[in-house]
Amino acid sequence: MNHPWLLPTIIAATPSAFFLFFIYLYLYKKEGQKSLLAWSICWVFHLLGYFGNILQVGGVDSYRYFPAFSIDFIRALFQFLGCFYFLNRPFSRPFQVLFALAGLWAMYLDFEKIKDIYMIWPIYILIGGSQIYTGIIFLRTKNLIPSLGKIIAGWIFIFWGLHVLNYPFLRFHPEFGFIGFFLAGLFRFSSAIVILLVFFEETKAALSKTEENYKKIVDTTLEGIWLIDKEAKTRFVNPKMAEFLGMSEKELIGKSLFDFITVDQMNLVNKRLEERRQGQAEVHDFFFKRPDGESVWLLMSTNPIFDPQGNYDGALAMCTDITYYKKTETALKESERQLSTLIRNLPGIAYRCAYDPNWTMEFISEGCFELTGYSPSDFVSNRTVAFGEIIHPDDAERVFNEVTTAVSKNIPYRLLYRIYQRSGEMRWAFEQGSGVKSENGELIALEGFIMDFTQVKLAEEIMANALHEKDILLKEVHHRVKNYLQVLSSLLSIQLEQVEASNPVQVLTESQNRILSMAYVHESLYGKHKISDEFFPEFVSRLVDSLLKSFGHKKEEIQIFLNCESLPIKQNSAIPIGLILNELVTNVLKHAFSFKKHSEEKIIKISFYKDGNWIHLDVTDNGKGKSSDPKSEDSMGLELVDLLTKQLKGSVMDLSSEQGTVTRIRFPASY
Structure with a gap:
């Protein structure tokens, strides 16, 4: 027969169980620790156990379907897990196997509705033993700070475990049931309360240790920490910041940011404070005036601070002294300026x-x-x-x-x-x-x-020209005589082949005319006393005609294209230009068309024009092109062209190809 106080006792304890469940659940949402979640689940099954006890004591027939053994096992399991998580102990494989077997056994007893004391005793031996083991760990652990709460928690778990070991026997003596329920409830609630006390002690100790560590960091860091309020007044500085600004921490509290800046910095500081109010963070360098008159440069990482309502509450700056680097930078810039000036000049x-x-x-x-x-x-x-x-x-x-x-x-x-x-x-x-x-x-x-190095090279060239002037003149005379003799020889050889069919007087007359035309070439080059703008086009035309006659070519045999502009030419430039043109055209007539048949097209183009600050003389033919071996052709003529071109301060460009030859002479228009 049940004691009349049993049912009211159980019903009265149920709200407390709800209260503890919500406390543990709230703490879990705040702290996120697995131990608090395990204890929250444990109290859910405590509530289910109370519900089953109410059914049992109230005599409800449906109680025989209530899984009492499984619920007792599960709440003991989560109680055990929560303590292990809280004490940073591993839930090892032997415990996992033991609790898994016990859980299966409890479900079997509930499913088969077994009430035999010897069948249910192993479950409660495991539950009681786990609680005694938990109490011993509480007493011996070094993971918790030494406190009275830890000792009380350890002994409560030990006594609770001893009480649980008697449960199989008391279960079948209803007259003593109210004592068992009273003791179980006492241990259950007292363990929950003392665990909360230990949890808060640990949290407080951890918070205190964290604050101590933060203080050590703030006090020993090599960076200055400067906290100002929304009025730009100093709320907090660490020792390093006070050292940067040349004042003590107490003296700085309440000081305005504007006390450390110059007048010309006011607009910039106001602008940056406005950016902080708008929520903008920034990294920048800035210099402040210390009370002793010295300036200090700081690299500042500034961040705005807002209160829980989102209102601007000030700003925090992490500062590094860069005064030495700024002075070094200034000296480096001055050194770079001096070096730049030196290099520039x-x-x-x-x-x-x-x-x-x-x-x-x-x-x-x-x-x-x-x-x-x-x-x-x-x-x-x-x-x-x-x-x-x-x-x-x-x-x-x-x-x-x-x-x-x-x-x-x-x-x-x-x-x-x-x-x-x-x-x-x-x-x-x-x-x-x-x-x-x-x-x-x-x-x-x-x-x-x-x-x-151009002037030096020009001086060298002047000296070289002076030294080789006689050599050039000798080469010119030698080359000219050789050409004349070769032409004469060629003419005489041609006439000898036709001497039988021709009138000897006529042959001599033609030879005489050709010799006179050669003399006219010389006269054209050296007999012009006054140079005018029209000199060169007229000169080119007469020179080409004379050379064609000299080499025995008729005008219809070779197409001559002249594109000569009327350009003013200095007196000392006319002779070199005439000689160059004479040599180029002579070389074309001597070598370019030797492979062509009489019926094939033969073209000579002569261009004389100005391009920018340069005068170009181009001689083009559609002949066989120049040989790769410079000695295979008239090397003397080419050498003379090169020397005369240098005399004009110009250059020779040979654009020969399989379709013919383009020789370009380029020299300054001002020469």
Whole structure:
């Protein structure tokens, strides 16, 4: 027979169980710890157990279908798991196997409705033993801070476990049931309360330790921490920040941010404070005036602070002293300025470039404009033009090879080569530099200096011209005599073949006329005393006619195309130009059409025109083209052309192909 107080006792305990369930569930949502979740689930099954006890004591017939053993086992399991999670103990494999077997056994007893004491005793031995084991762990663990709550929790679990071991016997003595329910409820609620006490003690200790660690970090960090309120007044500073500003922490509290800035910084500071109010964070450098008059530069990482309602509540800045780096930066900038001024005023180019055929520039000084006509930005990273592109094609390979040899031997290189200015004018450049290598010996760049060497080369050319002037004149006379004799020989040979069929007097007359025409060529070159704008077109026409007659060609045999502009020519330039044209046309008549049949088309084009600051003389034919062997043709004539062109400060371009020859003479219009 049940005690009359039993049912009211159980019903009275049920609201407390609900209350504890919600407390543990609330704490789990706040803290997120697995132990709190396990205890929350445990109290769910405590409530189910109370519900079953009410059914049992109230005499409801349906109680025989209630899984009492399974519920007792599950709530003990989650009680055990929660304690293990809280104590940072692993739920090892033996425990997993033991509880799994006990759970299956409890479900079997409920399913078969077994009430035999010896059949249900193993379940409660496991439950009681687990609680005694939990109590021992509470007493012996070092994972919790030493406290009275930990000791009380340990003994409560031990006594509760001993009580549970008596449950199979008390179950069949209803007259003592109210004592068992009372003790179980006492242990259940007292363990829940004491666990909460231990949990809060641990939380408080962890919070205290965290605050202590935070304080150590704030006090010992090498960064200054500066907290201001929405009125820009100092709310907190750490010792390092106080050291930066040259005041004590107490003196800084309440000080305004504006007490440490100059008048000309007011607008900037107000602007940045407005950005903080709008929620913008920023990293910037700034300097402040200390009370002792010294300035300190700080790198500041500033972030706005808002209250729970979203209102601006101030700003927090993490500050690093960069005064030394700012002074170093200022000194470096001054050094760079001095170096830049020095380089800018050097009469040449200072550079740093990559080791490649384009000589890709990483840096090039402003002197490049005077030497090349290009600005420094045109060369950097080959933005507009590569420096290698302005080097004369005949010098490019030699320059690269000489640099390669010097770098491989780890010695400076010295170069002399030609470059083309932006205007097309050719200049001479002298370069001296060396390779820059990394710590492991790898070549990373070339650095050096380039200067204009044109005047020196001009002086050398003047000296060379003076020394070789007599040699040139001798070669000219020799070559002229040789040509005349060759023409005479050719004419006489042709006439000898026709002498039988012709009148001898007529043959001699024709030979005499050809000799006179040769004399006219000489007279055309050297007999003109006054040079006018119309001189050259007239001269070319008469010269070509004379040469055609001299070589025995008729006008209908060779098509002559003249495109000669009326250009003013200086007196000292007329003779070299006439000689050059004479040699070029003579070479065409002597060599270009030797392979062509009499019926094939033969063309000679002569162009004389101005292109920019240059005068061009082009002689074109559709003959066989020049031989690759310079000695196979009239090398004397070509050498004379080259020497005379240099005298005009010009250049010779040979554009020969299988379809004929184009020889272009180019010289400055001002010469």
